Amino acid sequence: MAVSRVKTSSILQGFPKSRSLLAGNAAYIPTSFESIATATGTGASGTITFSSIPSTYKHLQLRWNARSTFNGQVTSMSLQFNGSATAAYGRHTLTGNTAGTFQAGGNAASQTSLAIGTVPANTGLANAMAVGRLDISDYALTTNNKVVRIFNGFNTNGSSQDDCQFISGLWVNTSAITSITLTVNTAFATTAQFSLYGITG
Amino acid sequence: MALTYEAISSQTLGTTAGTITLSSIPSTYTDLKLVMTASSASSADILLNVNSDTATNYSVTYFYGNGTAGFSNGGTNQTRTQITALGTSATPSFYTIDFYSYAGSTFKSYLFTSAEDKNGTGTIQNGVGMWRSTAAITSILLTCSTFAAGTTVTLYGIKAA
Numbered sequence: 001m002a003v004s005r006v007k008t009s010s011i012l013q014g015f016p017k018s019r020s021l022l023a024g025n026a027a028y029i030p031t032s033f034e035s036i037a038t039a040t041g042t043g044a045s046g047t048i049t050f051s052s053i054p055s056t057y058k059h060l061q062l063r064w065n066a067r068s069t070f071n072g073q074v075t076s077m078s079l080q081f082n083g084s085a086t087a088a089y090g091r092h093t094l095t096g097n098t099a100g101t102f103q104a105g106g107n108a109a110s111q112t113s114l115a116i117g118t119v120p121a122n123t124g125l126a127n128a129m130a131v132g133r134l135d136i137s138d139y140a141l142t143t144n145n146k147v148v149r150i151f152n153g154f155n156t157n158g159s160s161q162d163d164c165q166f167i168s169g170l171w172v173n174t175s176a177i178t179s180i181t182l183t184v185n186t187a188f189a190t191t192a193q194f195s196l197y198g199i200t201g
Numbered sequence: 202m203a204l205t206y207e208a209i210s211s212q213t214l215g216t217t218a219g220t221i222t223l224s225s226i227p228s229t230y231t232d233l234k235l236v237m238t239a240s241s242a243s244s245a246d247i248l249l250n251v252n253s254d255t256a257t258n259y260s261v262t263y264f265y266g267n268g269t270a271g272f273s274n275g276g277t278n279q280t281r282t283q284i285t286a287l288g289t290s291a292t293p294s295f296y297t298i299d300f301y302s303y304a305g306s307t308f309k310s311y312l313f314t315s316a317e318d319k320n321g322t323g324t325i326q327n328g329v330g331m332w333r334s335t336a337a338i339t340s341i342l343l344t345c346s347t348f349a350a351g352t353t354v355t356l357y358g359i360k361a362a
Contacts, residue, residue: 031204031206032206033359035205037362063301065302065310067307094327095264096262096275097262097275098262098273098274100273127306127308127335128308129310130310131311131312131329151312152329154329155260155329156260157331158260158275158277162329163329166327193231193302193361195231195359197361
């Protein structure tokens with residue numbers, strides 16, 4: 001009988017357990033959080049694109065440690081799905097900053113891209129990075145618009161208006177997400193790193 | 202297949218303790234994620250230090266809500282990162298700390314969350330901290346006046362391709 005599907009529960013119940021599928025080894029446990037691709041800034045380009053994203057996962061998570069070479073203390077970072085610049089992105093944001101200004105009212109509708117945070121730039125504190133993660137649920141469904149959740153922040157020890165944000169994002173489009181393009185002003189620094197992961201269902 | 206999301210260490214306190222140390226962290230992952238469920242008889246804050254550094258190399262920005270309103274704040278040149286108060290043994294608090302590129306060449310930034318609910322009072326907090334050092338993070342120290350027995354801490358490594 002051909003094996004068409006393997007579940008962790010079936011492997012671990014009543015059968016010999018093997019990590020390398022050789023008897024006597026530790027149990028083989030299929031991973032549910034897989035690395036799809038990584039990208040590093042070049043110092044010359046303000047865009048990074050993850051393309052040909054397979055539709056075989058349930059959810060996606062993008063994680064970053066990012067900085068720009070823009071000639072300023074900070075600059076914003078945004079994304080587009082499937083290369084679409086149609087005014088179909090929305091967001092709501094909770095923001096806190098070191099100055100003590102809490103904002104719960106940040107929202108935008110019908111944007112041509114989704115702003116996903118602020119990153120330190122060339123005249124900001126050297127070596128300071130913005131970090132964040134973006135979760136995209138059911139990215140491959142073709143029946144729903146796409147909803148995302150972002151947690152980001154950057155800290156420069158007070159040399160700029162440091163902040164952290166919790167964001168809900170919407171892409172009014174039912175297409176499966178097959179590419180993600182990230183954009184900053186000028187260029188991503190060579191220390192900028194992005195990692196895309198797939199989460200199985 | 203190499204594991205992408207892997208438990209590095211896990212511990213459950215059998216007795217009360219003032220500190221929890223995670224040491225000998227390998228540099229083979231891309232990011233780290235710490236998950237903790239903690240409680241205390243007192244309501245002291247949790248303090249975070251890495252690599253035993255207690256110099257003024259830490260800064261933080263955060264916002265929080267207490268069921269009534271939202272606030273934000275932060276600090277610079279601190280000797281540690283302070284995270285909100287612990288729950289009690291009946292209502293433990295839930296914490297996560299994500300360390301990004303913890304073994305990379307830049308300063309180390311981390312995102313943290315805390316969820317504390319005492320069935321009528323409590324806080325939820327999100328924040329970003331920075332440790333101004335280019336050294337790889339090899340140990341994490343959590344300090345509190347008293348972590349209660351039963352407090353659990355698990356450290357995961359997340360590995361990119």
